[in-house]
Amino acid sequence: MQTKKQIDTMYRTHTCGELRLEHQGNETTLAGWVQRKRELGGMTFVDLRDRYGITQLVFDENSSSEDIEMLKALGREFVIQAKGTVRERSSKNKNIPTGEIEIDVKKLKVLSPADVPPFTIEDESDGGDDIRMKYRYLDLRRNPVRENMVLRSKMAHAVRSYLNEKEFIETETPVLIKSTPEGARDFVVPSRMNAGEFYALPQSPQVFKQLLMVAGFDRYYQIVKCFRDEDLRADRQPEFTQIDCEMAFVEQNDVLDTFEGLTKYLFKTVKGVEVEDFPHMPYSEAMANYGSDKPDTRFEMLIKDLNSVTKGKGFKVFDDAEFVGGICAEGCAEYSRKQLDELTNWVKRPQIEAKGLVYVKCNEDGSFKSSVDKFYSAEDLKEWVEVFGAKAGDLLLVLSGEKSHMLNAIGELRLEMGNRLGLRDKNTFKPLWVVDFPLLEWDEESKRFHAMHHPFTSPKSEDIDLIKTKPGEVRANAYDLVINGVEIGGGSVRIFDSELQAKMFDLLGFTKEEAEAQFGFLMSAFKYGAPPHAGIAFGFDRLVSLFAGLDTIRDVIAFPKNNSGRDVMIDSPSPVAEAQLEELNLKLDMKEE
């Protein structure tokens, strides 16, 4: 009865999720929302709902005429208070914990009437996305939506408990910081007191957490809002939440061990799931086998390189291709013409952009049927099959073209086949560390290298000599936590030597002056004794959405914004008064369309 003791207030003696058969005969006062009202043979039943559950109220011929009158007006979502006696139900409802009892109501009070809600407040609502977002406060009344928020709260607390136990200090870093042109676009905040100057909202507390290491804080974390002014895709929000961490006097494996521990702890305490030790997979292996740096390892279906067995047989498409490769879809040899055409169209979509799809069916009788029988004999195809270790009943799906494009395309096809074959179960969790990321990535547009992770990431010491000769091949002490094909977190061992850091800025095309203007305080901090340090950040929204079995982060955010960055409920952003702009020394300068 601990819950009772905690929730008891002057408005109610119990919650709507609390009463059981053992309370029979007790006087009780409940308060909540009218979920539904039914009349049946002179009796009226009201399902009363609050956050904790639903309890049935009963009114009959013994109810006061005042209450009967009030009952008539009672509609869905009215807020009421009911005093009465707990009694056993004659027809029990086994589906809810309070289903064995009902309240024989002695006194009804309407606390707030309610207009008819614009959509039904039920687990499965009849409301579309837009209307539910506009009335988000009603959408949040629905059990599945509220449960996502409760899950989020629970996970945040579990994260904190684990990290506090490990001596991490939760430290708040500032929200009004400094704009840096690197990376994604910053939101900026005009300063009234410093005319013509702007704060920026942080894309992450990166620099501050590194400074905390220089400050000797040793172990830092924060669950923190971050901001990115990007054109929004379905699963992006202009403000999002990170579990942000940094440790000093550590190497890569110290960080991986600590945060593998955190992840296991969350699975255990929040979902009651024990997950196995996380494999460490080099980036190169992830790309070769899965065509992705965030492989979904819930199923195999690895990508195989077919160059050696497909070239030189007169099939020009393959002969001209940089890369021929594919996957083996187990048990799909029976795919119909229509299904194969469907897959072919699927890979030709602009998102995948493959030229076509070659298939080989491994028939039950040991023969093969392929779309390239003209060029490849059964002997030839047998070689392909051996590369996959395919067996009778399997289907090979093969693409060709530019290598990195094709790895990506086959990787996508692999996920699609995984979906079709039901291999991506939301209740199976396969975490892994992807490690040894490249330090740099070439940007065709600006014709220079960008930091793949960020400019503070350290190169692997064994690759350091490559920096001058083959910068593209230098691997970084950088790592991602991937679960079920979703990148949950990422981090790196940082550079803590101001000379190496200066060299990195140079490599990334910063002039000395630019580096100084943007990161001068960090470089200068490194001159006063910086410890070796490394860190990681988890996308908290994404982690919660994975735990909730959802596909988007929007459903785990209480008040999300839409794809234009608008909060349609409060109607924001909105124009501000001329006078306010004037105080900020600003003028609107609208472009003509």
Added chain:
Amino acid sequence: MQTKKQIDTMYRTHTCGELRLEHQGNETTLAGWVQRKRELGGMTFVDLRDRYGITQLVFDENSSSEDIEMLKALGREFVIQAKGTVRERSSKNKNIPTGEIEIDVKKLKVLSPADVPPFTIEDESDGGDDIRMKYRYLDLRRNPVRENMVLRSKMAHAVRSYLNEKEFIETETPVLIKSTPEGARDFVVPSRMNAGEFYALPQSPQVFKQLLMVAGFDRYYQIVKCFRDEDLRADRQPEFTQIDCEMAFVEQNDVLDTFEGLTKYLFKTVKGVEVEDFPHMPYSEAMANYGSDKPDTRFEMLIKDLNSVTKGKGFKVFDDAEFVGGICAEGCAEYSRKQLDELTNWVKRPQIEAKGLVYVKCNEDGSFKSSVDKFYSAEDLKEWVEVFGAKAGDLLLVLSGEKSHMLNAIGELRLEMGNRLGLRDKNTFKPLWVVDFPLLEWDEESKRFHAMHHPFTSPKSEDIDLIKTKPGEVRANAYDLVINGVEIGGGSVRIFDSELQAKMFDLLGFTKEEAEAQFGFLMSAFKYGAPPHAGIAFGFDRLVSLFAGLDTIRDVIAFPKNNSGRDVMIDSPSPVAEAQLEELNLKLDMKEE
């Protein structure tokens, strides 16, 4: 040895705060900062510091020549790693937990050299405020500063543990919200995707937490950053942190009980202090007795009204004054002419603005000596003395003038005398609830009423009829938590009826259109069944600073801003590129000076 297990990494086997006599003979690797280096009879001692403590390293004639060479270069704040053996010290240091042992170093490694820091990294630094702020990452290395941050982290976790236990859901509300011209000035954030429109940063999540109650969340909390673009005084920051809470189906006392419980829990778990039940003091009583709505109740010295005993004796100053009142300073009858002049000057300062100070000394022989002996006989003065219940040796200090001004002035004088008499001990904690605040306060400038708390605060039901006749006398269901003269938190029972809310907006001078534009979504939410609800917010920075025994909140913020809202470490705010403004459809419009 739990700590050891947790902190052990590849760079160190122990922390600098961990080794004891029982580790004698153990091999160990430590890493940290050089606190100091001393040479003594062919031996070199290095105090190695990390977050956990200080351990003494010893190098002697047996040390390798390489290490000896390295030692020479070693300066303060170098980051080093040392491998060696734990041994008993010959001269023990009882002041530190590791003072019985030292490390006989076998191998030294410099991880990072350090320039000479711009101020000493000691508990008492030689650095001034400005330089310490510029190099905040070095300032944070100092024990007292870091300890404030550790305290903050500990308190945040304790707050969360308590509230989670009570079924509160921690819910993140958005940071990019909507600008409202009411109240303090908002920081605004131009939206690139919605040209000409702006988000605002929240001054508090007020509206969102009320919407969460409408959504049935029942118990919400959040430790959350809030923002106010105000001209900064010493103890204000443009961004600050609140413990923000809201409860549904509650009355005022439910909230007070819950948060009194939280406060006691914090005192108990964080400071090991048991505090008594918090008195509830009506606002009117606080103003009458303490001249303040945040009374420091660590000491009595109550303000007394002397109107009835001072008027009509021919002293024009008092006769003409709306209010004559004062305090009794125990045991101060011996105050010298100089001390009394000093006090007189003190009350005449522009911050207090009293015209003068009248005193009465209660001499040990039963006689009185006052500055108004010309007008008042010993008999008259005896009447004054009786009002205070003063005894021989006490000193009465009396001011006169406009009532509310004088209450305030005497209240300030009371605090000053409390300081002088050492009655305001930082280790004594006297929390209380100030209740029954006025609903409205008259604003002379705009000639209208403002909401004293905020426009969502409900009036006391027994005062509701006064709204039309004497709005200034209506009391609100509003409350503040005050500890030692500091307002730690405040809240109110909210209006949950859209009609009453509309009436309030009207009373506050909003047109229907303004109210609709600014709070339309809240009013509309109230139409779909709003539960009775109430809430509170604690100033987290202030609470931590109270617990830390500090006078300003700046010292409990990792990276604070100065009084011009600047972060001098990162040099922010700063100008942004023309191109960025253009993307935001903005132009600078600097005023000529």
